[in-house]
Amino acid sequence: MIVKYISKPNSIILAVTPANTDLANSDGLRLARDVDPEGTRTIGVLTKIDLMDPGTDVVDILAGRVVPLTLGYVPVVNRGQRDIDTKKAIARSLEEERRFFENHVAYMSKAQYCGTPYLARRLSMILMRRINHTLPEIKAKIQAALVKYQTELASLGDMLGDGSGQASIVLNIITEFCSEFRTIIDGNSTDLTSFELSGGARISFVFHELFSNGVKSLDPFDQVKDVDIRTILYNSSGSSPALFVGTTAFEVIIKQQIKRLEDPSLRCVNIVFDELVRILTQLLSKQLFKRFPQLKDRFYQVVINFLRKQLSPTNKLVQDLISMESVYINTGHPDFLNGHKAMAVINDRVNQAKNPQPVDPKNRNVANLPPSLEPEPNNNGFFGSFFSGKKKRSGAMEPPPAVLKASGNLSEREQIETEVIKLLISSYFNIVKRTVIDTVPKAIMLNLVNTAKEELQRELLQELYKTEVLDELLKESEFTQNRRKECRKMIEALQRADEIVGSIAG
Incomplete structure (x- = not known):
């Protein structure tokens, strides 16, 4: 001790x-x-x-x-x-x-x-010397503590009265809250930090990093295999085998893949919603709302309900954007690789793979068909490689099985047709992905973020700026009341100490 x-x-x-x-x-x-x-x-x-x-x-x-x-x-x-x-x-x-x-x-x-009297005088002299030595430091500490408690007392505010004063306080709080809400989203806040992204910067990160990369990572062929494309090609031809690569098969597959973009788009809406809630929580953590816990709870409820109401039209608009892309396949898009170009690309690949020897033009048939479309030497019929089965005896004919599924290797023609379809799907799906990456964030900004910036203040005024609820909203917490008393006592004590130190120094 x-x-x-x-x-x-x-x-x-x-x-x-x-x-x-x-x-x-x-x-x-x-x-x-x-x-x-x-x-x-x-x-x-x-x-x-x-x-x-x-x-x-x-x-x-x-x-x-x-x-x-x-x-x-x-x-x-x-x-x-x-x-x-x-x-x-x-x-x-x-x-x-x-x-x-x-x-x-x-x-x-x-x-x-x-003797004892001299000891007392000596101690008094030593004490005074030490006080004079430490006086500037003591005075500085008293002043710093005084400023600290005065600032805290000012933040706690004075005791509230009744009537118009309460209405003015609620109006000012709503106005300040909405102004800071817009400022944080727009990135004009005076509390900008260099440690982490916040506010609107986080929303931008969701759009340009999370959502963009998520959409770009979607691969149409992680679900659609070559055997599936072959089946769709034959099904889309009906009873008459197609002479050319069927556009129906292309549309069926591309529409299926476009629908896959709906899920990440809706998830993007929910993530942005969470970011707006994050901003709300940040603003409600300030000292002002700690003073009025009822007001804080009502603020949270009103803003959350408002944002949730905006979720439905935002989701609907995002779903409509995806539906727009899936109901009309614009094969005339300037960036789309059309069928002729796709066929040419695939033929070039096949020819390079075969590494054909120079052919005398005189020996070519009259039709001058490209090698990739010439009849195959083995006459197994149109469905020769579509499914495999046991060899039947000559002249035998049995009804087809209840379920026909593709099996066996693709023929050269099927391989070419499949590759053409895949090339067309990749070309068009990339166009749609770029469009979705551009339009979905715009839809979210229009119906959710921008609406919150422009309409939130009206909603808060409508729900909270009411005479009958002012007393309840502005009921101070017990902590605030007790802390105000403590601050006033400390300020009085520090002011007396400052006077005493000043008199000693004088």
């Missing part, structure tokens, strides 16, 4: 040691030396001077020749147990102490520097 107090840098240490013991073994001096090695705030007090053996004194100690201290030593003669038991008056004890030092041969020449 002693160490706890003497360790404080502004404390003055009285190292009390009986004069009739070895000073080098003094526990008081040892503790003082541990916390005050320079000895700048330690004064030695020598007691029991009157109990020393005849012929001995503490002159060497007082002269600093034994254990020197910067502030030196003061010898005193205290009351003994007998004096306490007999209730000897303090004034009489002090008088006897004075006569002891004045009449002692070793101390009479320095009696004015001995």
